[in-house]
Amino acid sequence: TIALIHGAHRMGNRTDADMARWRSLRFGQFIHWGLYAIPGGEWNGKTYNGAAEWIRSWKEMPHEDYDKLYRQFNPVNFNPQQWAAQAKSMGAKYMIITTKHHDGFCLWPSKYSKYTIASSPWKKDLLGPMIEAYNKAGIDVHLYFSIIDWNHPDYRASLKNAADSAAGKRFQVFVKNQLAELLQRYPTIKGFWFDGTWDDSWKNDGAFSDELEQYLQSLHPGLVMGSRLRADEKGARHFDSNGRLMGDYEQGWERKLPATIDDVHGNDWEAVMTVPENQWGYHAKWAGHVKTVNEILEMLVKSVSLNGNFVLNFGPKADGTYRTEEQQLMTGIGQWMKVNGDAIYNGTYAGFEKQDWGYYIRKAGTDSVYMVVFNIPVSGSLRVKLPARTSLTGASVLQSNATLTPELIGRNEYFIHLPNKTTDSPVVILLKTVTGENKEKGSFEKAK
Numbered sequence: 537t538i539a540l541i542h543g544a545h546r547m548g549n550r551t552d553a554d555m556a557r558w559r560s561l562r563f564g565q566f567i568h569w570g571l572y573a574i575p576g577g578e579w580n581g582k583t584y585n586g587a588a589e590w591i592r593s594w595k596e597m598p599h600e601d602y603d604k605l606y607r608q609f610n611p612v613n614f615n616p617q618q619w620a621a622q623a624k625s626m627g628a629k630y631m632i633i634t635t636k637h638h639d640g641f642c643l644w645p646s647k648y649s650k651y652t653i654a655s656s657p658w659k660k661d662l663l664g665p666m667i668e669a670y671n672k673a674g675i676d677v678h679l680y681f682s683i684i685d686w687n688h689p690d691y692r693a694s695l696k697n698a699a700d701s702a703a704g705k706r707f708q709v710f711v712k713n714q715l716a717e718l719l720q721r722y723p724t725i726k727g728f729w730f731d732g733t734w735d736d737s738w739k740n741d742g743a744f745s746d747e748l749e750q751y752l753q754s755l756h757p758g759l760v761m762g763s764r765l766r767a768d769e770k771g772a773r774h775f776d777s778n779g780r781l782m783g784d785y786e787q788g789w790e791r792k793l794p795a796t797i798d799d800v801h802g803n804d805w806e807a808v809m810t811v812p813e814n815q816w817g818y819h820a821k822w823a824g825h826v827k828t829v830n831e832i833l834e835m836l837v838k839s840v841s842l843n844g845n846f847v848l849n850f851g852p853k854a855d856g857t858y859r860t861e862e863q864q865l866m867t868g869i870g871q872w873m874k875v876n877g878d879a880i881y882n883g884t885y886a887g888f889e890k891q892d893w894g895y896y897i898r899k900a901g902t903d904s905v906y907m908v909v910f911n912i913p914v915s916g917s918l919r920v921k922l923p924a925r926t927s928l929t930g931a932s933v934l935q936s937n938a939t940l941t942p943e944l945i946g947r948n949e950y951f952i953h954l955p956n957k958t959t960d961s962p963v964v965i966l967l968k969t970v971t972g973e974n975k976e977k978g979s980f981e982k983a984k
């Protein structure tokens with residue numbers, strides 16, 4: 537291995553209570569909200585085909601025109617209690633809010649910048665009421681923070697000369713001050729979700745990112761921060777130059793999911809997902825495929841089955857309301873979660889051989905394993921192959937509690953016959969298992 541000072545400081549996952557809590561929540565809501573919601577992907581009658589929150593970088597959008605948008609930001613229909621209630625009904629257990637995206641506009645009245653909500657017609661802090669409402673609804677809040685800040689005069693993508701280095705140093709102080717300010721203002725938040733850390737100016741100062749992470753942990757012990765914050769002293773990101781994960785969980789799964797358990801290397805991880813193909817902030821015209829409830833449920837279930845968290849993104853409009861499609865998704869997902877949430881919360885990798893009908897999820901630390909069925913075979917018979925020394929002692933349909941009688945078809949191999957082959961949403965079956973040397977025969981194994 538390479539001698540590193542600013543590489544990973546821990547082998548394996550965090551085992552403390554704050555991380556165990558984050559791991560148990562499994563399902564989160566991302567909210568991208570800011571000035572970009574005002575143009576909503578359109579400007580002077582033209583449509584920007586990129587991600588709405590990147591419209592400032594569009595050649596058709598003069599920077600000064602974008603930067604003046606704060607003078608119009610006035611979310612008169614903002615209702616944080618309603619946002620929290622909708623997130624709760626969807627079944628989200630944590631929420632990640634953009635405090636400041638790449639454009640540098642702060643949703644809180646930071647004392648380190650003029651480019652904040654305090655300068656807008658709205659004037660008032662938006663984060664405080666959100667955090668209070670979500671916490672009251674029993675939902676944890678994490679803060680998205682972009683290191684890249686297109687508005688700040690000292691931001692440099694790369695440091696080419698002494699003047700750049702001096703600006704870079706001032707910018708690092710600014711970042712540190714804003715993060716400390718957020719922790720001081722919002723002590724109930726549970727973590728930071730960093731973004732915008734790909735530029736050389738950041739990548740080439742692994743020492744600063746390492747010290748910053750440790751500084752934030754010292755201010756707020758237990759804080760959960762993903763792998764995207766840091767670089768090691770060789771500029772390696774997410775995984776240090778010895779291939780060890782930095783931060784508390786792998787944070788690279790953006791708009792993509794691991795295929796199998798081998799892709800996550802035993803690390804905690806989280807996937808963040810957009811409803812349309814690639815829009816985080818509000819875009820008036822969603823192009824391409826918009827994901828359905830069942831598609832999103834499959835991503836959520838697959839993530840949990842592979843020991844990860846899944847976060848679905850929402851982009852509220854400039855007035856503070858959600859578009860209809862997003863409201864309908866929250867309702868549809870919530871209806872399934874209300875009945876089947878037990879299979880998601882505290883869910884972990886089951887360690888059973890994957891089958892075509894769907895995904896296994898083990899309730900953390902128990903012998904209870906859920907089967908979440910997405911693909912019912914024409915036979916209606918769901919194959920279950922258990923590891924050696926594990927056998928089945930019970931099976932039931934989670935929603936109806938109807939008992940199922942698995943048919944033993946081979947050594948540790950069963951068919952579970954579904955009562956009916958038609959359903960328009962995923963079916964959850966609860967398996968009770970026993971594992972061990974001198975276990976009594978599972979209930980469904982024929983007496984010898």
Ligand SMILES: COc1ccc([C@@H]2N[C@@H](C)[C@@H](O)[C@H]2O)cc1
Binds near residue numbers: 587731732816
């Ligand atoms: C260079 O490619 C990207 C892609 C997405 C991002 C940001 N990360 C997502 C979580 C959104 O905030 C998106 O703007 C930044 C750069």
